[in-house]
Amino acid sequence: MKDFVITTDSNCDLLPEYIKEKGVGIIPHYYELNDTVYGEEVNLTPKEFYDSMRNGLMPTTMASNPAVIHSTFLKYINEGTDILHISFSSALSGGYSNVAAGARELCEEYTEAVIIVFDTLNASLGQGLMIMKAVELKEAGKSLTEIVQWLESHRENFCVQFTVDNLFHLQRGGRISKMTAIVGSMINIKPILVINEEGRLVSAGTVRGRKKSLSTIVSNMAEQMGSFIDNPGTICVVHGDAAEDAEHVVKLIKEKVKDAHVIVNVISPSIGAHSGPGAIGICFFGERSVNY
Template sequence: MKDFVITADSNSDLPEDYIKENKIGIIPHYYDLEGTTYGDEVNLTPKEFYDKMRNGIMPTTMASNPEVIRKTFQNYVDQGLDILHISFSSALSGGCSNVTAGALEICEENPGAKIIVIDTLNASLGEGMSIMKAVRMKEEGKSLEEIATWLEEHKQEFCVRFTVDDLGHLHRGGRISKSTAIIGTMINIKPILYINNDGQLVSLTSVRGRKKSLSTLCNNMLESMGKYKDEEDIICIAHGDALEDALYLEALVKEKLPHKKTIINYVSPSIGAHSGPGAIGLCFMGEKR
């Protein structure tokens, strides 16, 4: 069986040490601040990025670069490796389309090469959990095709619940109206969002107050897990430079599900540009999104 590599994009929000340990090839998504483009060799720390947003500097974002995609894939193909690429939702970015096009070109130019692209229809550590599952299956000796088939059949079971601290960023991204953002801010409304079956970020409900929003994330997760509630798998928490709140949510999760492992990491800048400082995401396996 031909060996293969797992690749993904920077919007998967996986911890850097996990990426290095498992040799996952990362294709960057980009963001621009004050005329400087970041995301490849030049980058800000998450703290620096979110502090700039807090100071009123608003970033713009760009999807993955077709030339970087081609070079990344060609490098692995030249090493005699096939590729399983696990992608950020096609409903939220053009990155999946760019990767699919690049994979097709490389395979046409290199007879015998195989690149399978999985559109997770997911984001952040919801996408990251798909990658972690693929890594475990590869370690168990599963083939590229077996892993790809499993991910396609089960991708709707990777769930994301999300809340933001500042409604202005949702307005800026076209998610809510200006009047809704203003009124909601005045009365301390916090939206609960989720990624639906089509890979879109949509509203689930709204509550009043930060602590209430975090407990609602946990309670909604418990309602959605079904058969996965008793399994000893991972629950992931992503945060926009809000570690204290992420730890508070982790404690709520551990109280209800002490047998689960947890991972906490930053929301990457190319997602955080739209969700803002203080965003919190809860990612888990469930019977329904």
């Protein structure tokens, strides 16, 4: 069986030490702040990035660079390995289209090369959990084709519950109207968001107050886990420079899910530019059949 490598993009929010240990290839997504483009060799720390937003700077984001996609994939082709690229949701970014186009171009030129681009229809550590599962299956001896088949049959089981602290970042991204953001902020409304089966971020309701929003996403998680709650696997908590709230959510999760294994990471800037400081998400294995 020909060897293959698993690659993804920087929106997966996997821990750096995991990426290094498992040899996962990363294609960056980019963000621009104060006329400087970040995302490849130059990056802000999470604290610097989110503080800049707190101070009123508004970053813009860019999907993956076709030249970087080409050079990354060509390196693996020249090493004689096939490629499984596990991508950020095509409904949330042009990154999937860029990678798919790059893969097609290279496979036309290098006819022996195999590059499969898998659309997670997910984001952040919802996407990251899929990569972790793919790595686990690869280490168990599964082929590239077998892994893709497993991911396709379980894609809807990777779930995300999400809330933000500042409605105006959602308004900037076109998720809600300016009037909704103004009125909602005045009365301390917090949205509950999910990624639906089309890979889009959609509303699953609203609650009043930060603490209520955090407890609600945990309660929703426990309900959505359904039959998987007794064998939850890894549960992920992601945050927009809100470590204290993230730890509170971890505590709530462990009260709901016995023996939960929880990992925590910061939301990458190319997602955080839209969700803002204080955003909190939970990514887990469950039943994404709920209609929102």
